Amino acid sequence: MIPIRLTVQAFGPYVQRQVVDFGPARDAGVFLVHGPTGAGKTTLFDAICYALYGQSSGAERTDQQMRSQLAPSTLRTEVELEFALGEWHYRCWRSPTWDRPALRGQGTTKAKAEAHLHRRPAGGTGEWSLLQTGDGKVTEAIQAVLGFTAEEFRQVILIPQGQFRSLLVAEVKDREHILGNLFNTALYRRIEEELKAETARRQTEFRTLEERHQTLLGTGDVASLEDLEQRIRQRQVELETMQAGVKQRRDSLQSARAAAEEGRRVRGIFEEARRARRRLEDLEQRREEIGSQKALLERARRALTLNDLADGLHRLRQQAEQRREDLSRANRDLEEARLALDLARDGLERQRANVPETEAMERALVELKEMGPRLQALEQAEGEVQAAEERLTAAEERLRAAREGLEALEQEMRGLDRTIEALDPLAEDKARRGSIRDQQVQQRNLRRRLGELQDQHRTLEKRLQRQADQERMASAGLEQARRTLEEALEVQRREMAAVLAARLVPGDPCPVCGSTSHPAPAPIRENLPDGALLDRLRQEADAAAETWKVASDEMLRIQEQWKALGQRIEEMVQDLGEAAGASLEELEARCQEAEQQVREAEEAARRLAEARTRRREAETRLEQGREVLEAIQGQVQEARSARDRAAALRQERQAGLPPGRDRGTWEQQVAESRAALAARKQALEKAEQSFREASARWTGAEARQTAAATESDRTASELEEMDRRFQERLREQGFMTPEEWSAARLAPDGLAALEEQIQGWVRDVVQAQGDVDRLEAGVAGLQEPDVAALEAAEAEALAGLEAAQAAAAQAVADQERDQDLATRLRQVQSEQKAIEERLRGMERLSGVARGENPVKLSFHDFVLGLLLDQVLEAANLRLKVMSRGRFQLFRRRVPADRRKREGLSLDVEDGYSGSLRAVHTLSGGESFQAALALSLGLADVVQQRAGGIRLETLFLDEGFGNLDAEAREEAWNHLAEMSGREGGRLVGIISHMEDLKALCPRRLEVRSGPAGATVRWSHAPVP
C-alpha cells in the first residue's frame, strides 16, 4: 500500500482544505514530516488511518475530537486518501457525524457519517468505479482489500510516538497484549478457558446426577436399590390375594341388583293407576266452561253471513271518493288549456305581421344570384391576363440570353483570329529551322567521327612506339647473339690453338704451322666451346635475326597505317572548318537548340491548325445563334400581343360590375341572405303549429271535464242505495248496531280453533275413563313393595365391591411406581459412571493447558512464545546488519517461576562482551536500532500471516530524541538503505528535530497558524 494523495479538511488542526501529494515522497524514498510540536504532524497519520478504517491511530482521539475546533460550522470534516495497491488505485473518502447548521430555521441537524470507496486500474487515467458506500461497509471493504484490521495496520505502518520502545522494554503483559492483539492469540486463551469451563460443567453435571440419585431414593423412601427390589417382591404376593376377594364381591352385587329391579316395576304400576283417576277428575271440572264457549260459536256463525254485504258497501264508498277527485282534476286542466291557447294566438299574430318584409328580402336575393356568372367570367379573364404576362416575361428572358450568347461567340471568334495571326509566321518558319537543324546534326556527327579518328591515331602512335621499342630490343638482341657467337668462335679459335697444342706431340707437326717443336703450346685457358654449343649459339643468332625482322616489318606496317590515318584526319579537319575547333559538347548543344527550334515551329503549326478549326466552328455557331435570336424575337412579339388582348377582355368584363366585388364575398352574401329567409319562414310555421296544438288541447280538456262530472253523480246515488240494504239485514240477524255485529265476528281460523277445543275436551274425557278402568284392574290383589330397602341392600353390595377393587388397584399402582423407580435408579447409576470418566479426562486436559505440566507452560504462553520467536527471527536479520553483527535478541527460555511468566522476556546478546544482558541496558542509539529492528520484524510477521500483502509504507513518530549526531546519522543511513534495499519502501519520519532537516532532503513542512495548520513540500534543503 503506497499513499498517493491525502486530502484533509476541518480535521484536527487543519481547517482549510489541505492536499498532500506523496509523489515527491515516493521519488525520495525517505521523507521527513517536520514542524513544531503540536502543529499537526501525527494528525496526518491519523488522517490516513481514519480515511481507511474510520478510527484514528490512538485511543486519545475520538470521532468528535477529530473535527477541527476552528472550522466554521458550515465546513464539513472530510478526509480522502488515494493509494496504490497491486494493480489498482483506490480512493477512500470519509466524513464523521457532525452537527450541521439546519437548512431551514435555527439550530443544527445531525448529519450521519458517510464514506465511499472508488477504484480504477493503476497507471491509467480511466474512470473511477464505485466499490462501496456507507461507513461500516467501506471499513469492511478496506479490511478485505488490505488484509489487515485497523489494529494490525497501525502496528505495521506506524511506530508511534512514545511507544517506540514499548515492544522492546515493555512489561511482559504489555508485550503479551500487543502480540495477542496482533495475532489473535485470544483464541488460544479461550481454548484454555473453555477447557476449564467444560471441566466445571462436567463437574456440575456429575454432582447434579448424584443429587438426582439421592432424590430418587428419597421419593421411593428407600435407602438403596436393593431395598426397593425387596419391597416389590413382597407386594406381588399381596396383590394376588386381593384379586380373589374382588371376585367374590362382584357376585353378591349382581343378585341384590336383580331384587331391587323387580320391586321397582311393581311400584310403578300402582303409581300409574293413581295418576289416571286424578286426570279424569280434572276434566270433569271444566264442563261448564265448555258450555259457554259453545254459545259464542253460534253467534259468530250468524255474523259471518253479513260479511259479503259489508264488503260491497265499503268498495262503493271508495269509488265515490275517486270520482270526486277526477272531477276536480279535469277542471284544473281546462283552465290551463285556456291560458295556453291565448298565448299561442298572440304569437301567431306577430309572425303574420312580418310577412311583407320577408317578401322583399326574397326579391333582393334573386338579383344577387344573377351576378354570379358574371363574376366568374371576370375571374377567368384575370387569370388569362396573368398567364399571358408570364409567357411574355419568359420570352423576353430567352431573348436576352440569346443575345448574350451571340456576343460571347463573337468575342471568341475575335480571339481566335488574333491567335491565328500570331501563330502563322512561326509555322511558316518551320522549314527553315528544319534545315538548320539538319546541318547542325551533320556537323556534330562529323566532329564525332573526327574525334574517333583522332583517338585511333593516338592509339596507333602508341602501338608504333611500342613496336619501335620491340624492334630496338630485337635488334639489340640480335647484336648480342651475334656477339656471343663471335666470341665463342673467337674462343674456339683461340683455344683451337690450345686444343691443337694439347694434341701436339713433340715431334709431330703442328697442323697450323707445321713446326715440330712446340716450345710454348697454348695453354687451355678457357673452356672450349664444343660444337653443340656453337650450333646452339648460331641457332640463337638466327632466331634473334628472325625476331628482329618480324619486329621491324611490323613496325613499318604500323607506321604506314599511322601515316594514312593522319592524312585522313587532315582532310576532315579542313572539311569541318571552324567546327573542328569546337568541342563535341558545344556542337551537341547547338544541335539540341536547333532541334528545340524545330519543335517550337511544329508546335506552332499544330496550334494554328487547331485554332483555324475552332474558328470555323465558331462561325457556324454564330450563324445558328443569329437565326435563333430572330425566332425568339418573333415569340416575344406574339406574347406581347396576346397579353394585350387578354387585358382588353378583362376590361370589358369589369364594366358593369360594381368595383371591388369578387366572388368570395358574393358567395358569402348569398349564403347569408338565404339563411335569414329560411329562419323567418321557420318562425312563422312554428307559430302556426303552436296555435293548432293549443286549440286541440283546450277542446280535449273540455270534453273530459263533462264526462267526469257525470260519473261522479252516478256513483253517489248508488252508494245511498247499498247502505240502506245493509241496515235492513243487520236487524234481521239480531244485531242492533253495526258495532255489535262487528264485535261478534271472528276470523275463520278462530272459529275453527274454538270448535277444536270443544271437541278435544270430549275426547279426553272418554280416554281418561278408559285408562282408569284398565289400570285399576291390573293391580287388583297385589301388595306395594318396599323399594327403598331393596335398593339399600344393592348399594351396600356395590360399595363393598368398589372398596375391594380400589385397594387392589392401589397396590398395582404402587408396584408399577416402584418398578419405574428401580429402572431409573439403574439408569442414573450408569450415567454417572460415564460422566465420571470423561470428567477425569477433561480435568487432566484442562490442567495441562493451564500449565500444570512438567514444563510449567500454559498453552497460550506456548503459542505466544512461538510467535515471539518468529518475530525475533525476523528482527534479528535486520539487527545483525544494523549493528554490524554485534547484537541479537533472544527470548528468555526457562521460566523458573511460572507466576513471573518470564518466558516472554527479552534479552540481548552483545558480541562485544559475549554475554546476554537485559534490553533496558542498551544505550539510546543502540535501543533505537533494536526497537526499529523489532518493530520491523513484527511488521514482517504480521504481513506474512495476513497473506503477504505488502504494506510498503512505514511511519516513525519521533524516537530520534536521545540520539547524538553520529547515531542520528547512522540511523538515517539505516533507514535510507532499508528503503532503497526493500524495493521502494516509503519511510516517513515524523519529527520536530531541526537537525534532521539537514539529513533529509525531502521534507513536508507542517506549520500552525491562526487559521489552522498548513502543510506543503519544501524543496530547498535548509541546512
Added chain:
Amino acid sequence: MRILQTGDWHLGRRLKGLDLLEDQRFVLEQVIEHVEQERPDLVLIAGDIYDRADPPAAAVDLLDEVLSRLVLDLHVPVVLLAGNHDSPERLAFCSGILKRQGLRIVGEIPEAPEPLVLEDEAGPVHLFALPYLDPERVREGLGRDDLRGHQAAMEIVLDQVRRQCHAGVRTVLAGHAFVQGGCSSESERLLTVGGSGAVDASLFEGFDHVALGHLHRPQSVGPRIHYAGSLLAYSISETDHSKGFLWVDLPASGPPSVAQVPLTPRRRLRRVQGTFQQVMDGARQDEDREDLIVAVLTDPAPVPDAIGRLRQHYPNTLHLEWEALEHPVGGSTVSREVLRLDPLSLFQRFYQEVTGRPMDEAATALLGPVVERAMRPGEEAR
C-alpha cells in the same frame, strides 16, 4: 603549474563516539608543511570541509587556523567549495571579502560561471569551481522545473561552464560529485535514497583535469577524473585506504601528472585478526596501542567481556566482530511451521512438548468440541 588537491576533511566528525579533531589537526599540519616546502600555485579543497551543516566550534577554529596559515602566512591562493555535508550559505560567509585576500569560497550555484585565472610560464590556466549540485537547489537557482536528478543537474551546470571556456586554454574543473565507476565507502552520506546520485563520467570530457571530492577512497575514474580522498579513515571499513593528498602538475600541454602524497595519521585505523588469545598476545608487543582498532575474532564461541579485556590493551578499540561463530541460530523454522497448524493440532503439539507423551484418542475426542466452541465467538461459557 602545481596544484595541491585535497578534500573531504569532515572537520568535527566523530567515529564511534571518538572525537577526531586532534587527528585532523595532526594531518593538516603535515599538509601545511608540504605547502610551505613546495609553494604550489594553488590549494584546492574539493568539498565536505565540515562534517555537519552546523559544525562544532572547535572545528570552525581549526579551519580558521589552517586557512590563515595558508593564505596569510604562506600567501598561497586557496579555493574551497561546499560539499553535500556543508551548508553552502554558512560556509560562504564573507566570501566576497575573502576573495580579495586570496581565499575563494564557492557555495552558490553559478548561473554564469567565471573561472579563476592563474598564470604560469606556458600561459593562463582557467579553474572552474562548482559546489555540490543538489538537484533541488539547481532547479530553483536556475529556474528549471523540469530538472530531475543529479545527472541532469550536472549536465546543465557544465553546459554553462563550457560556454565560458576558451579553446586552447588549459582548463581545470573542481567539484563535488559521485562519478559512475567510482568506489564508495560507508562514511559517505547517501546523496539520494534508492539510487546513488551518480553522474556519468562522460560529462567531464574535454577538461584537462577534473578534481572531485565526495568519495573517501583516493581513486581515479578514467584518466582525467581524480579523487584525492578523505584526510583520515572515517568508517571502520576504510582500514585499507591509503590517505593523503594529490600533487597535480599541469604541463604546458598534454595530460597532467598526478601523484599522491600519503599522510601519517596520529592514530591509524587498523584491523587485527585472529583468535582472542592471539590478538591479546599480539597486543602486548604492539607499539601503536593507541590506534583505532577493528578486531575480527575467529573464536568459535564468544569470549566473555571480550571488548573490555581487549580495551585494556587497545583502549581505542572501535569494533569487534566474531567471524566464525557456531552459534545455533535456528529453532525458529520449527516455530514458523508449527504456527501454521490449526488450533487442535497445535494443542496436540503443545501437549506432547510439555508432557512428553502424545495425546490419546479419548483426549482428542474430548478436545474437539471444546476447540470448536472456542472458535465461535460470542458464545461465552455458560
